[in-house]
Amino acid sequence: xxxxxxxxxxxxxxxxxxxxxxxxxxxxxxxxxxxxxxxxxxxxxxxxxxxxxxxxxxxxxxxxxxxxxxxxxxxxxxxxxxxxxxxxxxxxxxxxxxxxxxxxxxxxxxxxxxxxxxxxxxx
Amino acid sequence: xxxxxxxxxxxxxxxxxxxxxxxxxxxxxxxxxxxxxxxxxxxxxxxxxxxxxxxxxxxxxxxxxxxxxxxxxxxxxxxxxxxxxxxxxxxxxxxxxxxxxxxxxxxxxxxxxxxxxxxxxxxxxxxxxxxxxxxxxxxxxxxxxxxxxxxxxxxxxxxxxxxxxxxxxxxxxxxxx
Numbered sequence: 001x002x003x004x005x006x007x008x009x010x011x012x013x014x015x016x017x018x019x020x021x022x023x024x025x026x027x028x029x030x031x032x033x034x035x036x037x038x039x040x041x042x043x044x045x046x047x048x049x050x051x052x053x054x055x056x057x058x059x060x061x062x063x064x065x066x067x068x069x070x071x072x073x074x075x076x077x078x079x080x081x082x083x084x085x086x087x088x089x090x091x092x093x094x095x096x097x098x099x100x101x102x103x104x105x106x107x108x109x110x111x112x113x114x115x116x117x118x119x120x121x122x123x
Numbered sequence: 124x125x126x127x128x129x130x131x132x133x134x135x136x137x138x139x140x141x142x143x144x145x146x147x148x149x150x151x152x153x154x155x156x157x158x159x160x161x162x163x164x165x166x167x168x169x170x171x172x173x174x175x176x177x178x179x180x181x182x183x184x185x186x187x188x189x190x191x192x193x194x195x196x197x198x199x200x201x202x203x204x205x206x207x208x209x210x211x212x213x214x215x216x217x218x219x220x221x222x223x224x225x226x227x228x229x230x231x232x233x234x235x236x237x238x239x240x241x242x243x244x245x246x247x248x249x250x251x252x253x254x255x256x257x258x259x260x261x262x263x264x265x266x267x268x269x270x271x272x273x274x275x276x277x278x279x280x281x282x283x284x285x286x287x288x289x290x291x292x293x294x295x296x297x298x299x300x
Contacts, residue, residue: 010243011215011218011219011222012212012215013198013201013202013212013215013216013218013219014219016202017148017201017202020203058222058226058241058243059243060243087222087223087226087227087230087241088226088230088241089226089227089229089230089233090230090233090238090239092238108148108222108223108226109143109144109147109148109223109227110147110148111147111148
């Protein structure tokens with residue numbers, strides 16, 4: 001069974017890198033959707049069903065923390081695992097994300113191995 | 124609460140964050156030269172400049188400046204494909220590089236200064252332009268060498284209460300000739 005993924009990051013470069021890492025991780029990958037911020041991601045999730053979300057925190061329009069909160073308020077989306085992949089390294093932000101229901105956290109800069117390792121424990 | 128960061132502390136944080144990025148996602152060589160302080164802003168700049176603002180109890184800006192050729196090499200290393208000229212993908216890659224370096228400098232600073240916020244990066248590409256930061260007394264410049272390429276990161280950060288306009292991180296005013 002293939003896994004559809006949503007990558008949420010305002011950087012097209014990071015979306016491209018994460019897409020490549022997902023392919024390298026040899027997980028049974030289905031469609032990979034991309035969004036530039038939390039608002040864009042919520043719009044995409046109205047029409048697309050995904051089994052995993054990778055999200056940045058610092059983004060314009062709607063940041064990753066607010067996006068995570070909206071996701072967890074939505075009965076249809078709250079069970080989708082979300083991993084934060086972000087430069088935001090402050091302990092308070094990490095704790096906030098985990099308390100809101102993120103299943104993991106990877107700090108940028110990251111290696112492909114770190115992403116694979118994190119996803120192995122989740123998928 | 125401390126009321127100043129020394130140039131050495133700023134340079135050490137910038138070097139640490141830069142080395143981490145270059146050794147993981149970029150896999151490019153990186154040598155840091157001795158930092159120095161700059162009180163006057165550059166008369167004229169050419170090439171690519173990326174700016175990321177810091178706000179909170181301290182206010183500041185991190186600035187990465189490099190040639191268009193090195194910007195292409197950075198993007199090539201990050202995205203694993205060659206770039207011949209600066210385009211939107213190259214500028215986005217430089218923005219992300221600056222976000223990761225300045226963001227991790229911010230995380231290092233937070234251990235001493237408390238919670239800080241980070242702006243989204245702004246990238247400028249052109250010739251013969253100036254940048255100006257309001258109320259900044261000096262920049263600490265950390266020069267780097269990557270192979271044949273020379274580039275630098277400049278950083279200014281001061282307590283917000285000492286800033287003439289403490290309501291937010293200062294926007295950069297860019298004059299294009």
